[in-house]
Amino acid sequence: xxxxxxxxxxxxxxxxxxxxxxxxxxxxxxxxxxxxxxxxxxxxxxxxxxxxxxxxxxxxxxxxxxxxxxxxxxxxxxxxxxxxxxxxxxxxxxxxxxxxxxxxxxxxxxxxxxxxxxxxxxxxxxxxxxxxxxxxxxxxxxxxxxxxxxxxxxxxxxxxxxxxxxxxxxxxxxxxxxxxxxxxxxxxxxxxxxxxxxxxxxxxxxxxxxxxxxxxxxxxxxxxxxxxxxxxxxxxxxxxxxxxxxxxxxxxxxxxxxxxxxxxxxxxxxxxxxxxxxxxxxxxxxxxxxxxxxxxxxxxxxxxxxxxxxxxxxxxxxxxxxxxxxxxxxxxxxxxxxxxxxxxxxxxxxxxxxxxxxxxxxxxxxxxxxxxxxxxxxxxxxxxxxxxxxxxxxxxxxxxxxxxxxxxxxxxxxxxxxxxxxxxxxxxxxxxxxxxxxxxxxxxxxxxxxxxxxxxxxxxxxxxxxxxxxxxxxxxxxxxxxxxxxxxxxxxxxxxxxx
Amino acid sequence: xxxxxxxxxxxxxxxxxxxxxxxxxxxxxxxxxxxxxxxxxxxxxxxxxxxxxxxxxxxxxxxxxxxxxxxxxxxxxxxxxxxxxxxxxxxxxxxxxxxxxxxxxxxxxxxxxxxxxxxxxxxxxxxxxxxxxxxxxxxxxxxxxxxxxxxxxxxxxxxxxxxxxxxxxxxxxxxxxxxxxxxxxxxxxxxxxxxxxxxxxxxxxxxxxxxxxxxxxxxxxxxxxxxxxxxxxxxxxxxxxxxxxxxxxxxxxxxxxxxxxxxxxxxxxxxxxxxxxxxxxxxxxxxxxxxxxxxxxxxxxxxxxxxxxxxxxxxxxxxxxxxxxxxxxxxxxxxxxxx
Numbered sequence: 123x124x125x126x127x128x129x130x131x132x133x134x135x136x137x138x139x140x141x142x143x144x145x146x147x148x149x150x151x152x153x154x155x156x157x158x159x160x161x162x163x164x165x166x167x168x169x170x171x172x173x174x175x176x177x178x179x180x181x182x183x184x185x186x187x188x189x190x191x192x193x194x195x196x197x198x199x200x201x202x203x204x205x206x207x208x209x210x211x212x213x214x215x216x217x218x219x220x221x222x223x224x225x226x227x228x229x230x231x232x233x234x235x236x237x238x239x240x241x242x243x244x245x246x247x248x249x250x251x252x253x254x255x256x257x258x259x260x261x262x263x264x265x266x267x268x269x270x271x272x273x274x275x276x277x278x279x280x281x282x283x284x285x286x287x288x289x290x291x292x293x294x295x296x297x298x299x300x301x302x303x304x305x306x307x308x309x310x311x312x313x314x315x316x317x318x319x320x321x322x323x324x325x326x327x328x329x330x331x332x333x334x335x336x337x338x339x340x341x342x343x344x345x346x347x348x349x350x351x352x353x354x355x356x357x358x359x360x361x362x363x364x365x366x367x368x369x370x371x372x373x374x375x376x377x378x379x380x381x382x383x384x385x386x387x388x389x390x391x392x393x394x395x396x397x398x399x400x401x402x403x404x405x406x407x408x409x410x411x412x413x414x415x416x417x418x419x420x421x422x423x424x425x426x427x428x429x430x431x432x433x434x435x436x437x438x439x440x441x442x443x444x445x446x447x448x449x450x451x452x453x454x455x456x457x458x459x460x461x462x463x464x465x466x467x468x469x470x471x472x473x474x475x476x477x478x479x480x481x482x483x484x485x486x487x488x489x490x491x492x493x494x495x496x497x498x499x500x501x502x503x504x505x506x507x508x509x510x511x512x513x514x515x516x517x518x519x520x521x522x523x524x525x526x527x528x529x530x531x532x533x534x535x536x537x538x539x540x541x542x543x544x545x546x547x548x549x550x551x552x553x554x555x556x557x558x559x560x561x562x563x564x565x566x567x568x569x570x571x572x573x574x575x576x577x578x579x580x581x582x583x584x585x586x587x588x589x590x591x592x593x594x595x596x597x598x599x600x601x602x603x604x605x606x607x608x609x610x611x612x613x614x615x616x617x618x619x620x621x
Numbered sequence: 622x623x624x625x626x627x628x629x630x631x632x633x634x635x636x637x638x639x640x641x642x643x644x645x646x647x648x649x650x651x652x653x654x655x656x657x658x659x660x661x662x663x664x665x666x667x668x669x670x671x672x673x674x675x676x677x678x679x680x681x682x683x684x685x686x687x688x689x690x691x692x693x694x695x696x697x698x699x700x701x702x703x704x705x706x707x708x709x710x711x712x713x714x715x716x717x718x719x720x721x722x723x724x725x726x727x728x729x730x731x732x733x734x735x736x737x738x739x740x741x742x743x744x745x746x747x748x749x750x751x752x753x754x755x756x757x758x759x760x761x762x763x764x765x766x767x768x769x770x771x772x773x774x775x776x777x778x779x780x781x782x783x784x785x786x787x788x789x790x791x792x793x794x795x796x797x798x799x800x801x802x803x804x805x806x807x808x809x810x811x812x813x814x815x816x817x818x819x820x821x822x823x824x825x826x827x828x829x830x831x832x833x834x835x836x837x838x839x840x841x842x843x844x845x846x847x848x849x850x851x852x853x854x855x856x857x858x859x860x861x862x863x864x865x866x867x868x869x870x871x872x873x874x875x876x877x878x879x880x881x882x883x884x885x886x887x888x889x890x891x892x893x894x895x896x897x898x899x900x901x902x903x904x905x906x907x908x909x910x911x912x913x914x915x916x917x918x919x920x921x922x923x924x925x926x927x928x929x930x931x932x933x934x935x936x937x938x939x940x941x942x943x944x945x946x947x948x949x950x951x952x953x954x955x956x957x958x959x960x
Contacts, residue, residue, distance in 0.1 A: 469827035469894035489816040520954040
């Protein structure tokens with residue numbers, strides 16, 4: 123009998139986000155089902171609900187007609203549901219065999235582990251997978267790809283394995299390693315397992331998946347057979363609109379002014395030496411893979427990380443940013459990447475958040491903050507950025523993600539900056555708010571601000587930037603003008619370092 | 622919607638007072654009333670004016686330390702060294718006076734030692750990146766050691782008349798120590814609620830990294846908080862010694878225990894970022910009424926320890942319940958906003 127995994131009306135909420143909205147669909151044994159959707163569409167959240175990391179706020183799911191309710195990932199694994207995550211979840215100091223049999227090492231009746239038997243059984247599994255590794259090797263001595271294989275073997279070693287999910291498994295794999303992974307997935311498929319495959323890479327999905335389930339803004343859209351629908355159509359379904367439209371309608375700045383910011387040979391403990399310039403009224407995009415050093419370069423410039431070498435010039439004058447505070451005083455403001463941990467102050471109100479960088483301005487010489495000035499600033503920010511909140515006194519964390527982000531932008535703009543740096547500003551934000559942000563960014567550039575836009579979403583960087591800098595392995599690997607920018611070009615600069 | 626607005630307008634004066642105190646604190650007020658009622662029924666001398674003043678005097682040192690802890694814990698830090706520092710300060714002031722150093726310089730030098738201890742704690746937290754809970758355990762041991770070392774383990778008697786007078790003097794019937802506590806509550810309550818420094822304390826307690834990227838200097842704020850608690854503890858320790866007519870190196874053990882219990886009872890969250898000075902005032906009253914009451918109804922000393930442990934557990938549990946409630950309300954609110 124074929125296994126069936128069925129989701130019924132699964133919902134999940136987080137503060138400020140409706141992460142999953144009544145998800146209903148089925149996955150079948152012996153098939154590879156790909157999850158496709160933008161960042162924040164709910165794919166990873168659904169996997170976490172499936173393996174007991176999150177409890178759903180509504181709905182249920184059934185495996186072979188039986189309702190499942192897991193409190194921990196461990197319980198899910200016991201029942202035959204394994205998720206292989208982007209981050210490796212193995213113990214680096216243990217051997218391959220110990221990792222494969224973690225928590226169920228063969229032992230005698232006194233509880234003493236039989237290492238020899240474990241190694242023998244592990245050897246068998248490794249042979250099944252056709253890998254050139256030894257069961258006794260410590261996992262930390264393996265390559266990333268093999269570490270991931272160990273994780274898959276760990277799931278595979280469960281006799282009752284029914285569902286195996288891969289969350290962006292190929293993000294750090296080479297082509298040969300991807301081939302190897304796909305062989306294993308084919309093998310699992312032939313054994314009748316339910317395989318769920320989450321990836322952004324369209325070519326992989328076409329190659330490995332039998333069906334594609336599309337998610338958008340926390341909703342399940344539909345499932346299609348691969349091959350029966352074109353890539354363009356899939357993208358359209360997943361984005362829910364023609365992307366081109368949003369960008370072509372933007373009212374972009376036509377006049378780019380003099381050099382505003384010059385970064386010369388900037389390096390820190392986290393990024394190699396890099397130089398670039400930014401003009402007045404320009405939107406400068408930063409593209410590249412996650413971990414390419416984009417955020418780190420910016421952090422070194424604004425003094426969030428200690429700069430090792432290099433100089434920063436603003437309007438031709440050399441400036442020193444020893445802390446984000448000094449950068450702010452010099453006119454450079456960052457809207458950070460991780461909204462939850464680096465952006466919002468979750469214990470404060472909308473008003474408190476908008477005003478936190480303005481305390482010097484709002485306080486008298488004794489340091490006493492004027493309530494009236496704070497209210498004015500907050501009202502102004504709420505009005506000009508159209509922040510949807512019942513009142514300025516609401517806790518910021520009660521707002522939706524997009525509105526939280528607007529508060530952070532309002533906070534930065536209130537300090538009257540010359541340079542505005544936006545690090546993944548639209549991550550996890552719904553489509554409507556996204557286009558509001560795009561208009562905002564164009565408006566800032568028109569007002570003469572220099573805007574640096576770090577984004578992993580290629581259409582976003584291409585659609586908004588006047589010039590795009592691509593980084594790879596902590597170095598700038600190339601620069602592309604707006605006219606020459608294509609997704610292919612940026613990707614190959616970001617992944618291979620050449621166009 | 623319009624109904625809700627009308628309700629807000631029609632709020633009674635009583636309701637306004639309750640709101641000013643804060644809904645969270647109602648449970649605390651209830652607990653205080655309960656403790657007073659129980660102890661008064663067991664010992665009718667409990668609720669007398671004289672006993673209330675005694676209670677406030679006994680609370681004064683804890684109260685001043687609790688003011689410091691309010692800042693520190695809201696900022697996401699903690700301090701386990703006040704008991705040692707208070708004893709050290711009492712001994713130090715007594716010693717300086719016994720060497721013939723005049724009253725004011727003696728006090729100022731002792732307060733300076735409080736600043737130094739605060740700087741040391743801040744240095745461990747900011748520079749060696751230690752958890753304050755463990756870092757200040759170092760200070761607790763070291764400063765207690767120095768309290769014994771500087772006086773060779775023997776209590777130092779105080780003969781300076783000004784100093785003794787400070788322990789005894791009253792203004793409108795209220796002793797100096799109580800005035801100092803009340804002043805600390807008012808001044809530092811105001812600073813916490815209304816000034817840049819106070820706002821920075823809340824901000825870094827919410828998220829240190831976010832606060833730093835928003836242009837604050839978290840290390841500086843943490844350092845100032847440690848200096849604040851150091852100075853308040855030192856001052857409290859000096860006044861305590863004046864009341865006892867001696868600086869005792871073994872005094873004030875478990876002082877931080879009572880102060881932290883009071884602060885958490887008062888609604889400051891152990892996770893940082895949440896709380897107010899008003900809550901701390903109530904927490905201090907509750908814990909001192911509890912401690913004094915236990916003595917007055919003749920609970921054996923050893924059992925008093927158990928009871929205080931129980932009170933701390935109660936405080937932490939209510940902190941947990943409050944946090945759960947906040948999270949739940951938050952989720953409900955965001956579900957509404959998302960829908």
